[in-house]
Every structure is written in C-alpha cells, then in structure tokens.
Amino acid sequence: MLIGIDASRALRARRTGTERYALEIIQHLLRLPEAAAHHWRLYVDVLPATAFFPHQTVGSTHANVELRLLPARRLWTHRALGREVVRNAPDVLFVPAHVLPLRLPPRRLPAGVVTIHDLGYHYFPAAHTPFQRYYLPWSSRWSAWVASQVIAVSQSTADDLARFYGTPPAKVTVIHEATTPIATSTTIPLPADAVRRQYGLPERYALYVGTLQPRKNLARLLYAYQRLQVHTPVWDLVLAGAPGPEHDVLAQLAVTLDVAAHVHFLGYVADEALPVLYQCANFFCFPSLFEGFGLPLLEAQSYGVPVMCANNSSLPEIAGDAALLVDPTDVEALAAAMLRLSQDEALRQQLIAAGYENVKRFSWAKAARETLAVLESAARAKR
DSSP: OEEEEEOTGGGOSSOOHHHHHHHHHHHHHHHSGGGGGSEEEEEESSOOSSOOSTTOOBSOSSSSEEEEEOOOSSOTIIIIIHHHHHHSOOSEEEESSSOOOTTOOGGGOOEEEEEEOOOHHHHOGGGSOHHHHHHHHHHHHHHHHHOSEEEESSHHHHHHHHHHHOOOGGGEEEOOOOOOSSSSTTOOOOOHHHHHHHHTOOSSEEEEESOOOGGGOHHHHHHHHHHHTTTOTTSEEEEESOOOTTHHHHHHHHHHTTOGGGEEEEESOOGGGHHHHHHTOSEEEEOOSOOSSOHHHHHHHHTTOOEEEESSTTHHHHHTTSSEEEOTTOHHHHHHHHHHHHHOHHHHHHHHHHHHHHHTTOOHHHHHHHHHHHHHHHHHHHO
C-alpha cells in the first residue's frame, strides 16, 4: 500500500502543538515494524536540512520512504499537494493538520484521513482575523465531510465535530497525542546552566508554556499572581511562548499591576531548552479557556512538575486525576491554587507522583499503531 502524508507542518523551524504532533506521529509511524510492509511518500514544501524522518530519501524509487518536494509559494495544500495527489494518487492520503486539499472532487480523491485538533475558533471567533473566521470553519467542515475517516486528538474535539458539523461518530477515531522526555527524537537538550543564563531564569518560578493569545487566559493569571504578592512574593512567573496578539497587552498589564519585575516573557523557546525550563519550575500553570488537547500539561507532568490547569474542554480528559483543576474564569480560585502549589508540599508530591502515572496513558508508539490502523482501514474501504 502506498501511504501519502502531508509532512510540511513537521518541518517548521518553530513548532507549536500542531507541528510537534505532525513530526512525532510521522516519525513513529515510520518506526513501526508494520511500516516495512508499506511504501511511504512524504510530501514537503522544503527539504529538511537534517534527517527528520527514519530512512528518508529524496526522489527514491527503491526505498520504502520517499520525500517528494512540491514547491509552491502560496496555498501549498490546495495547489501543489492537491495537483500531485490527483496526478499520482497514493492509496491513502494522511493530513496530520486539519485541511485536506480543496481542489480534489470526492470521486477523484484517494482515501483521505485528516487529524482535526480543535474547533476553538467556534468558541473564540474574536481571536481570529475576518479571513480566519471564514476559512477555518469552512475548510474544517470540508475536510471532515470529504475525509474517509477523521482522527480527533481528544474526545472533546470529537464531540465538537458532531456538534458543529454533524460528523457521524462512527467516522471519527479518538487518538490521543503523547509526550516524550525530550520533545522530539532529534533534539539534544541544552545544559541547565546555559538555559538559565540564556533566559535569565529566576531561582524559583511558576511556568506557563504556550502561545500568548486571548483564549490562554493569561490576563487572569496575572491578576491572580498580583493577588499573591501580599502573601508570598518569593517566586516569579515565567511565560514561555510565541508572542501572539496579547503580548504587548500582557506586558503592559504586568506594569499596571506592579508585577513586571517578577513576570518574565521569554518568547518562543526552542525544543532543546524546554526540558530545562520544565525541570527547574516549581509548578506549572495552564489556565486556558479552551484546548483541543493540552500537550504542555502532559510535558510538565512527564518532567515531574505539579500542574494546575483549567477544568474545561479537553483538559480534565488529558490531566486525569493528576492536576489541580480550577475554574479559569475565577481569579480568586486561580490565586488560591497557585498559593497551594507553592506551599503545600504534600499536595505537590501527590501531583508529581500522579503525573508520572498519568503520562503512561499516552504513547506516541500507541498513537502511531492506532493511526496506521485507521489509514489501512480507509484504504481498504476505498477500493
């Protein structure tokens, strides 16, 4: 069987959750013993500088893994990828991030499998541009409709697909993401001292990792942190993530609340520095108003960091009983949870132990096996 995969997201220099998922799931699919029974064609818009994928070759006609470069400046998925899979159709096309090519009429499609990560734009439309508010729902609805099968990264996302698009539950398979002690197999962690110096990390800090955007609810986190200054101003707050539309607003709010000296905006942190960032944190804060999965909380648990997170969307599903769940709209509740995690050592140790157990539920190898089963099923059904 010839399996085609849109691997373009996996090669992004700066990987957030979706890009990390794409890289991990492709790498682990190709490592499966069962992978040798298939041929794999990875479609890319740039050639990787290093060997991101096991046994990767370019333009090979004999290896079972091939990179196919499809240059295009704009609308790569719908123009370059769409044109290629019409001309040289694989048995099944797997898109790990949301959108199947729009140019493909259903009768000419190979079997299509798409992973949909979340439908957050339905909950927070104001956080998106006018174009995104039109394009994201339209393209996701199209992909869910035209796909032979859909992978959702959480039951929460599967429920949203049924709610907003009427996607039949029988068409959707929930396959959880996972985490690894090192963010990717190609990452070599930096020494702790070097990371501390590079980012000016304080001795004690609470950590958040993720893009700075409104649905992450970081303004309320700052208000909660400001409340704690009268109790215990002995630890700082570190916010690590790509500076999204809220960065300047949050920086100004920290000044207004008179906590700017203790709030550190690190910007995007490369994968090789993330292990140290987690390991040195006293606890992890994830007060998001909506998540399709919430990979950073699993990463924190895997590094032995106690977690406080919101009690909404997919987060209880992913955190299990290994996190302090909080109403993210209640500033006082956020402050109280942070105070407990900074003072209650028995609770901290309980959450650390529970976190180590919780992450055992999630495995990239397991996700890859389940994904391959979906791809094989979709290809058989299309014949």
